[in-house]
Amino acid sequence: xxxxxxxxxxxxxxxxxxxxxxxxxxxxxxxxxxxxxxxxxxxxxxxxxxxxxxxxxxxxxxxxxxxxxxxxxxxxxxxxxxxxxxxxxxxxxxxxxxxxxxxxxxxxxxxxxxxxxxxxxxxxxxxxxxxxxxxxxxxxxxxxxxxxxxxxxxxxxxxxxxxxxxxxxxxxxxxxxxxxxxxxxxxxxxxxxxxxxxxxxxxxxxxxxxxxxxxxxxxxxxxxxxxxxxxxxxxxxxxxxxxxxxxxxxxxxxxxxxxxxxxxxxxxxxxxxxxxxxxxxxxxxxxxxxxxxxxxxxxxxxxxxxxxxxxxxxxxxxxxxxxxxxxxxxxxxxxxxxxxxxxxxxxxxxxxxxxxxxxxxxxxxxxxxxxxxxxxxxxxxxxxxxxxxxxxxxxxxxxxxxxxxxxxxxxxxxxxxxxxxxxxxxxx
Amino acid sequence: xxxxxxxxxxxxxxxxxxxxxxxxxxxxxxxxxxxxxxxxxxxxxxxxxxxxxxxxxxxxxxxxxxxxxxxxxxxxxxxxxxxxxxxxxxxxxxxxxxxxxxxxxxxxxxxxxxxxxxxxxxxxxxxxxxxxxxxxxxxxxxxxxxxxxx
Numbered sequence: 001x002x003x004x005x006x007x008x009x010x011x012x013x014x015x016x017x018x019x020x021x022x023x024x025x026x027x028x029x030x031x032x033x034x035x036x037x038x039x040x041x042x043x044x045x046x047x048x049x050x051x052x053x054x055x056x057x058x059x060x061x062x063x064x065x066x067x068x069x070x071x072x073x074x075x076x077x078x079x080x081x082x083x084x085x086x087x088x089x090x091x092x093x094x095x096x097x098x099x100x101x102x103x104x105x106x107x108x109x110x111x112x113x114x115x116x117x118x119x120x121x122x123x124x125x126x127x128x129x130x131x132x133x134x135x136x137x138x139x140x141x142x143x144x145x146x147x148x149x150x151x152x153x154x155x156x157x158x159x160x161x162x163x164x165x166x167x168x169x170x171x172x173x174x175x176x177x178x179x180x181x182x183x184x185x186x187x188x189x190x191x192x193x194x195x196x197x198x199x200x201x202x203x204x205x206x207x208x209x210x211x212x213x214x215x216x217x218x219x220x221x222x223x224x225x226x227x228x229x230x231x232x233x234x235x236x237x238x239x240x241x242x243x244x245x246x247x248x249x250x251x252x253x254x255x256x257x258x259x260x261x262x263x264x265x266x267x268x269x270x271x272x273x274x275x276x277x278x279x280x281x282x283x284x285x286x287x288x289x290x291x292x293x294x295x296x297x298x299x300x301x302x303x304x305x306x307x308x309x310x311x312x313x314x315x316x317x318x319x320x321x322x323x324x325x326x327x328x329x330x331x332x333x334x335x336x337x338x339x340x341x342x343x344x345x346x347x348x349x350x351x352x353x354x355x356x357x358x359x360x361x362x363x364x365x366x367x368x369x370x371x372x373x374x375x376x377x378x379x380x381x382x383x384x385x386x387x388x389x390x391x392x393x394x395x396x397x398x399x400x401x402x403x404x405x406x407x408x409x410x411x412x413x414x415x416x417x418x419x420x421x422x423x424x425x426x427x428x
Numbered sequence: 429x430x431x432x433x434x435x436x437x438x439x440x441x442x443x444x445x446x447x448x449x450x451x452x453x454x455x456x457x458x459x460x461x462x463x464x465x466x467x468x469x470x471x472x473x474x475x476x477x478x479x480x481x482x483x484x485x486x487x488x489x490x491x492x493x494x495x496x497x498x499x500x501x502x503x504x505x506x507x508x509x510x511x512x513x514x515x516x517x518x519x520x521x522x523x524x525x526x527x528x529x530x531x532x533x534x535x536x537x538x539x540x541x542x543x544x545x546x547x548x549x550x551x552x553x554x555x556x557x558x559x560x561x562x563x564x565x566x567x568x569x570x571x572x573x574x575x576x577x578x
Contacts (some may be wrong), residue, residue: 244476244478246476247513247514248476358516358519359481362479362480362481362482365478366478
């Protein structure tokens with residue numbers, strides 16, 4: 001036990017040192033600059049959503065950004081330095097929560113500590129929180145906490161707290177909304193209990209959205225729900241790299257069409273996975289499956305989405321998380337070195353030779369190709385285990401699952417068609 | 429069994445919807461015209477390819493002779509300039525000028541004949557672009573450098 005705690009503390013300490021380097025050498029660029037602009041708008045009494053494309057996320061983090069901006073003025077320091085404190089703090093809490101969660105699952109202390117460190121020392125979480133300054137780790141922390149409270153409800157209050165925390169997570173970033181249905185169908189619970197969970201989650205989101213909706217209803221909805229993502233990662237990145245070969249154009253002209261087609265395919269696939277999860281006590285596995293399906297099928301992905309699956313994979317002690325981390329590291333390096341070296345290396349970014357250097361495109365291509373293959377194989381591996389549940393279903397549920405399977409496969413056709421068109425045009 | 433049937437149907441549908449649109453290849457001169465001026469062949473891997481770093485790595489490992497590298501860089505430049513891949517032209521030009529500079533330093537007189545031929549091809553390709561446009565100027569730079577090899 002003592003040895004485990006020593007391992008855990010040492011790992012967190014080493015991670016803080018590495019993260020400190022990225023934070024201290026960082027610059028106020030990219031998303032962090034947008035966060036500062038958003039905070040300034042709010043502090044000036046304006047709704048940040050009226051400036052389209054500035055802030056496409058739900059509103060809760062806006063308050064964190066505004067508070068950070070206020071404190072920055074008070075302390076006379078840089079905004080980019082302080083704003084990165086929050087996601088990194090969340091990473092430390094995730095590590096401790098993972099350890100506690102694994103111990104509750106009867107994992108021995110030392111393996112539990114080592115698995116937990118796989119998160120905090122993971123280069124992908126370090127790059128996302130410390131270099132890029134994205135706050136997906138805060139969302140992951142609240143999501144894992146919500147799962148924990150629902151999995152180990154030692155107090156009745158926890159059952160009520162779980163949906164509120166999930167609602168808070170969705171109010172930071174919308175991605176946990178895609179796993180909300182899994183929370184609703186999970187386990188053997190009565191319908192009113194499931195309805196209460198749904199209502200509490202929606203109520204939490206509604207309260208946080210309300211001031212912004214009252215100020216500018218349309219602008220808020222368009223900013224948050226009109227955002228479909230960018231084709232930076234996953235198979236779209238592979239296609240972008242192939243397209244780059246034609247004439248060094250790094251925007252994929254068919255990106256919007258691909259996002260539209262892949263969104264439908266993902267929604268149908270996710271509906272199928274929810275049915276396969278219904279009534280089972282496999283909440284973590286089901287959430288992981290939905291995220292893996294998203295990363296495999298949907299084309300509008302950003303770099304930071306890779307960290308969503310890490311805590312879930314670690315909780316399952318699935319070794320695929322290691323392969324995923326390796327592949328994601330190469331994909332991240334390729335992405336940042338080519339598109340945004342200033343995000344990765346801060347004030348030292350000139351050592352890369354500048355922006356859009358062709359020499360980094362192969363790293364972006366092979367990294368993302370490897371990441372997509374690993375993600376798809378991981379998805380299939382878990383799905384294979386989950387498919388056994390299918391046999392136990394009653395006939396109407398089986399028919400519904402089968403119908404959804406057909407629809408999912410049919411919805412993949414335009415995605416594959418577009419993909420093949422891009423490959424054909426890029427490699428001739 | 430149902431699963432196999434589903435997969436089969438899926439691939440059958442896919443077969444009928446496979447993309448049939450192929451974009452026309454845009455180029456100044458066809459390979460025959462280039463060869464009539466003394467051009468030998470395109471390289472299989474050029475500066476626009478995602479495999480290009482592997483080619484460069486192989487060259488460094490196996491210490492390919494400068495004269496062979498000069499020919500390779502020229503062939504790559506012709507591919508990029510002729511296929512109008514202007515986004516890669518600056519890098520291709522830099523690489524060609526760089527190896528030309530090495531040959532100049534080493535005073536390799538054996539390339540002077542080859543240089544004459546290269547100038548002819550480069551001038552023809554340069555004239556395929558509007559005068560004083562960026563690609564025109566970039567190719568003109570290679571013409572100027574190659575002249576110093578004569």
